[in-house]
Amino acid sequence: MSDLTYNQWKEDLKAVPSAEQPAWIHRTLKNKKNLHIYGRYFFPHIIKGTDEVPDSHRDLIAELNNPEDSAIIFPRGFAKTTWEKIDTLHDICYKLEPIILYISVTLRDAQFHFESIKSELENNVMLRAVYGNLVPPETDKGRKWTNTHFETNNKINVVARGACKGRGVNIKNQRPTKIIGDDLEDDERVRNPEQREKLKRWINEVILPSKDKKRGQFKFIGTVLHKNAVILSFYQSHGGIFRQAIENNQSIWPNYWTLEDLDKVKNGYTKEDGTFVEGIGTRAFMQEYMNEPTDNELANMPFEWIDNNYYTEIPKFHQPNKVITIDPQAGESALADEYAITCVAAERNDRHKYVLEQEAGRKSQMDQAIAVVRMWQRHPETRVVGVEKVLNQTAVFQILMDWRSGKIDFEEVDNNNRNIPVKAIDPKGKDKVARLQVHEPEIERGEIHLRPEMKILREQLLFMGTKAVDHDDRADSLIQALDLLPNNLQLKGDKEYNRDNTGDKTIAGNLFKMKF
Numbered sequence: 001m002s003d004l005t006y007n008q009w010k011e012d013l014k015a016v017p018s019a020e021q022p023a024w025i026h027r028t029l030k031n032k033k034n035l036h037i038y039g040r041y042f043f044p045h046i047i048k049g050t051d052e053v054p055d056s057h058r059d060l061i062a063e064l065n066n067p068e069d070s071a072i073i074f075p076r077g078f079a080k081t082t083w084e085k086i087d088t089l090h091d092i093c094y095k096l097e098p099i100i101l102y103i104s105v106t107l108r109d110a111q112f113h114f115e116s117i118k119s120e121l122e123n124n125v126m127l128r129a130v131y132g133n134l135v136p137p138e139t140d141k142g143r144k145w146t147n148t149h150f151e152t153n154n155k156i157n158v159v160a161r162g163a164c165k166g167r168g169v170n171i172k173n174q175r176p177t178k179i180i181g182d183d184l185e186d187d188e189r190v191r192n193p194e195q196r197e198k199l200k201r202w203i204n205e206v207i208l209p210s211k212d213k214k215r216g217q218f219k220f221i222g223t224v225l226h227k228n229a230v231i232l233s234f235y236q237s238h239g240g241i242f243r244q245a246i247e248n249n250q251s252i253w254p255n256y257w258t259l260e261d262l263d264k265v266k267n268g269y270t271k272e273d274g275t276f277v278e279g280i281g282t283r284a285f286m287q288e289y290m291n292e293p294t295d296n297e298l299a300n301m302p303f304e305w306i307d308n309n310y311y312t313e314i315p316k317f318h319q320p321n322k323v324i325t326i327d328p329q330a331g332e333s334a335l336a337d338e339y340a341i342t343c344v345a346a347e348r349n350d351r352h353k354y355v356l357e358q359e360a361g362r363k364s365q366m367d368q369a370i371a372v373v374r375m376w377q378r379h380p381e382t383r384v385v386g387v388e389k390v391l392n393q394t395a396v397f398q399i400l401m402d403w404r405s406g407k408i409d410f411e412e413v414d415n416n417n418r419n420i421p422v423k424a425i426d427p428k429g430k431d432k433v434a435r436l437q438v439h440e441p442e443i444e445r446g447e448i449h450l451r452p453e454m455k456i457l458r459e460q461l462l463f464m465g466t467k468a469v470d471h472d473d474r475a476d477s478l479i480q481a482l483d484l485l486p487n488n489l490q491l492k493g494d495k496e497y498n499r500d501n502t503g504d505k506t507i508a509g510n511l512f513k514m515k516f
Contacts, residue, residue, distance in 0.1 A: 002031070002034050002037075004034065004037065005037075005052050006037050006053065007052065009028070010041075013025070022130045025130050026130050029090075030094050032061075032065040032087075032090070032096075035061045035065070035087060035090055036053040036057065036058055038086065038090055039053070039083065039086040040053060042086075042124065042127050042130075043086060046082055046085075046086070047082070049255060049256070054252065054253050054254070056243055056252035056253055057079060059241055059243070060072060060074060060079075060080060060083055060243075061087070063219075063240055063241040064084060064087045064219060066217075067215070067217055068238070068239070069208070069220075069238050070219060070220070070235075070238050070240035071219075071220045071221075071222075071231055071234045071235035071238060071240035071241070071242075072220070072221045073223065073231060073240065073241065074221070074223065074241075074243050074291075075252075076223050077288075077289075078243075078245065078253055078257070079253075080222075081113070081183070084182060084221055085116060088100060088102070089121070092152055092154070092158070093134070095154050095155075095156060097156065097177045097178040098156060098174060099156075099157045099159070099171055099174055099175065099178075100156070100176060100178050100180070101158075101159050101169050101176040101210075102114070102159070103161045103163055103179065103180065103182070103184060103207070104181075104182050104183055105163050105183055105185065105186050105189070106162045106163070107160065107162035110160035111147040113182070114147050114150070114160050115147055117158070121135050121152065122135050132153075133153065134152040134153050134154060135152070135153065136151065136152070136153055147160065157171050159171070159176075163181070163184045163202070164202045167210070174212070175210055175211055175212045175216060176210065176212060176216060177215050177216055177217070178216070178217055179207060179218045179219070181203070181219065181222075182221045182222065183222045183223070184222060184231070185222060185226075185229055185231060187225055190225040190226040190230075191226060191296070193228075196226075199230050200230050200233070203230070203234070220234045220235075220238075220240075223287075224287070224291040224293055225287060225293055227293055227295055242291065244289070244290045244291055245257065245262055246290065262289065264277075265285060265289070266280060266281065266282060266285040267279045267338075267470075270361055276360070276361055278455060278456060280456075281455055281459040281460075282468060282471075283459045283462075283463055283468045283469060284455070286468070294463065294466070294468035298466045300433065300437075300461065300463065300464060301443060301444070301462065303462065305440075305443045305444050306450060306461060307458075308446065309447075310449065310451060310452045311449040312451070312452065314356065315347065315352075317345060319347060319349075320346070320348070320381060321346050321347075321348055321383060321485055322345045322356075322379050322381055322383060323343070323344055323382060323384045323385075323484045323485045324342065324372065324375055324376055324382050324385045324386070324481070325341070325342050325386040325387070325388075325477050325478075325481040325484065326339060326340065326341045326368065326372050326386070326387050327340045327473045327477040328365065328368055328393045328395070328396040328397075329363065329368060329473075330393050337471050337473050338361055338473045339360065339362070339363060339368045339371075339396075340360040340474040340476065341357075341358065341359045341360070341368075341371055341372055341375055342355060342357070342358045342481050343358070343375055343379055344356065344478070345379075351445075351447045352448075353448055353485060354449045355448075355449065355457070355478060356379070357375060357378075357379075358457055358477070358478070360456070360473060360477075365396050366399060369396050369399040369403065370410045370411075372400060372420075377414055384421050385400075385420055385421055385422050386423050386425040387400060387424060388426075388427070389424040389426060390426050390427065400422050401422060403418065403420075404420050404422060406418065423484075425483075425484075431465075432465065432472060432475070432479065433464055433465040435479050435483070436475065439479065442482075443461075457474045457475060460472050460473075460475035461478070464476075
């Protein structure tokens with residue numbers, strides 16, 4: 001890559017007479033080493049801001065123009081497709097690649113990318129001022145300007161394909177000189193061994209042999225979605241570039257994605273109005289932003305036990321049993337575990353249990369106690385409000401007891417209604433995963449229902465006890481609620497409660513884990 005920065009180039013441009021500027025721009029930006037400047041100058045609506053292009057993007061640009069076949073593994077949302085698009089436009093403007101084949105996971109995705117490139121050629125005034133009108137006139141009978149194949153006025157052909165569709169491309173007895181495979185794997189296909197093998201064979205048996213013999217190159221661009229992803233094996237065999245959103249405790253794109261921004265993506269954040277925005281969770285973050293997908297075999301249970309039993313409309317309860325539990329946050333630092341408050345409801349004489357609400361985050365212990373009261377006042381028929389009280393997690397319980405007795409008042413709650421049914425919870429040192437296993441038969445039978453947006457709770461239930469999750473507070477809070485409202489037909493403690501569930505732990509859950 002050139003050491004010339006965009007701002008240095010712009011200063012040089014100012015010294016050029018206006019009439020000579022288009023030719024000067026054309027000449028100085030032809031070399032691919034200056035693609036970072038080409039992108040900043042012609043596409044300010046895409047490459048936003050005044051900062052220089054980060055080193056990670058310059059490395060990406062360099063790999064795009066490595067003449068050898070290679071993989072470009074980059075985090076989701078870190079502009080890998082944006083720079084590929086700019087690179088393709090540069091190839092078109094300078095007639096560098098006669099035939100370009102662009103492949104995406106589906107033809108529709110490839111067509112969407114095509115429309116974006118065509119739109120720049122049609123509407124980018126700055127581009128036209130330097131390179132002229134590259135769009136063929138509509139009166140041209142041989143005009144090719146579709147969303148699967150277009151040919152520019154300077155005779156560059158660009159063709160779109162969906163992954164694993166069709167054979168090679170040959171236009172006017174010429175094969176593609178550059179083939180781009182962009183995000184050829186999605187979550188569904190990458191989990192299927194047969195689909196992975198199909199894509200691998202198609203690349204090796206169709207795509208690679210179809211490139212121009214003398215100068216053809218294949219660039220496999222994407223994110224690692226599975227430990228056996230095809231792009232990862234291609235990288236291991238052909239080389240390329242592998243980047244993570246956070247390297248050496250620093251963001252690789254610090255002017256756009258700060259560490260704080262990335263933490264919000266992973267763990268969520270509270271807006272100024274007090275609304276909590278859910279994050280995607282550690283497991284999804286490691287996959288999408290760190291290119292380190294978790295082995296699904298580490299999961300505590302099959303995904304479908306949860307995914308097949310979501311609910312979107314709250315049932316109409318006639319005789320509801322409701323419990324609220326909180327797993328408090330002991331410390332107040334940004335690195336401390338989260339607190340988690342969960343409300344679970346079940347119709348009396350019905351095995352199905354619904355997670356009505358869950359709130360999590362980091363707050364002072366006073367604010368955690370207030371959050372518990374707020375949730376209870378939203379669900380005044382709650383039978384028990386369980387508060388974990390163990391070791392240094394006693395403050396929230398004591399604050400709630402002081403509020404209930406009238407020793408203190410809380411703002412923004414109804415202080416006239418203090419009859420909160422607080423109950424101390426002590427897990428008695430029992431392993432959390434073991435406590436989850438007690439409820440696996442209910443989960444397998446489809447009797448535990450989450451809302452689709454409870455992604456982090458789902459993740460923690462699936463991967464509690466593994467390195468795939470940083471925290472397990474949400475899952476622990478739910479387990480506490482299920483312990484108070486277990487797999488029985490009444491609320492634990494009711495006179496009617498007489499069900500013996502001691503055998504649950506050895507049925508389906510242990511069969512799945514091969515434990516007897």
